[in-house]
């Protein structure tokens with residue numbers, strides 16, 4: 163697969179904080195989703211790849227050159243997490259102004275159509291809602307007809323219709339043979355768009371593969387049972403589990419060995435009614451991979467005693 167961008171042993175520090183720690187990664191065409199908890203280093207990675215920051219150590223190469231070079235910048239598009247659009251300009255003026263900086267831009271109409279910007283095309287950026295601004299920001303990234311697009315949480319804060327439209331626009335860019343690297347906390351977004359998942363934890367690449375690879379490698383299953391009220395939680399104490407959640411009368415047991423878990427439920431005579439066993443989805447897989455990293459992660463823990471605490 164053709165490599166269109168790469169990080170080689172890239173480290174980025176901010177004072178004493180090591181945001182990225184000797185990371186090596188290649189980016190190919192298609193959509194790559196970079197996932198991980200808050201503070202994992204995802205935005206830093208995008209900023210380095212798009213030339214907004216320089217690495218402390220290692221090498222960043224984009225489209226065969228240095229992302230700091232104007233010639234490379236003209237071939238990439240970026241939607242940072244916070245986009246500063248010129249507040250006094252209208253959306254139309256903004257797109258026209260940006261288009262003038264690129265050798266082969268898309269027409270304004272193409273971008274307006276793809277992202278459905280017509281409704282507020284002649285409004286000033288300063289008067290747009292947060293979601294409208296997000297859509298204009300993607301338009302600003304697309305107008306230069308980039309070969310490689312970097313999107314930092316492109317759909318956060320969007321309503322379902324706007325999100326669907328952006329997903330369609332991103333899929334269209336990718337189907338046209340371009341590369342897209344995006345960060346997101348929305349697992350549905352990663353599942354919907356990405357052919358490749360890169361998981362960042364503690365400034366390092368913790369997993370890199372297809373959606374299925376990542377989920378299968380984690381090897382976690384969910385055993386979801388319905389337990390009648392009044393069941394003593396103590397009956398669960400020998401059940402193999404990585405993590406347990408109690409939701410009303412449903413108990414969700416995350417386990418690496420679903421057969422052993424179901425056997426234990428039966429042997430312990432847990433009076434469950436319904437039972438559902440399935441491989442976990444991306445969200446739970448990422449939670450397991452990044453356990454203990456970042457500042458908003460619920461750690462995977464030996465949850466058997468926890469269950470007793472939670473339901474008692």
Ligand SMILES: Nc1ncnc2c1ncn2[C@@H]1O[C@H](COP(=O)(O)OP(=O)(O)OP(=O)(O)O)[C@@H](O)[C@H]1O
Nearest residue numbers: 176179180181198199200201202203204205206207
């Ligand atoms: N300009 C900065 N100055 C100092 N520290 C920074 C700066 N930018 C990021 N950091 C730190 O670097 C680490 C990685 O931050 P980064 O924004 O790359 O994470 P992230 O994965 O994008 O997080 P989130 O999901 O919350 O957006 C964090 O510990 C963060 O506090």
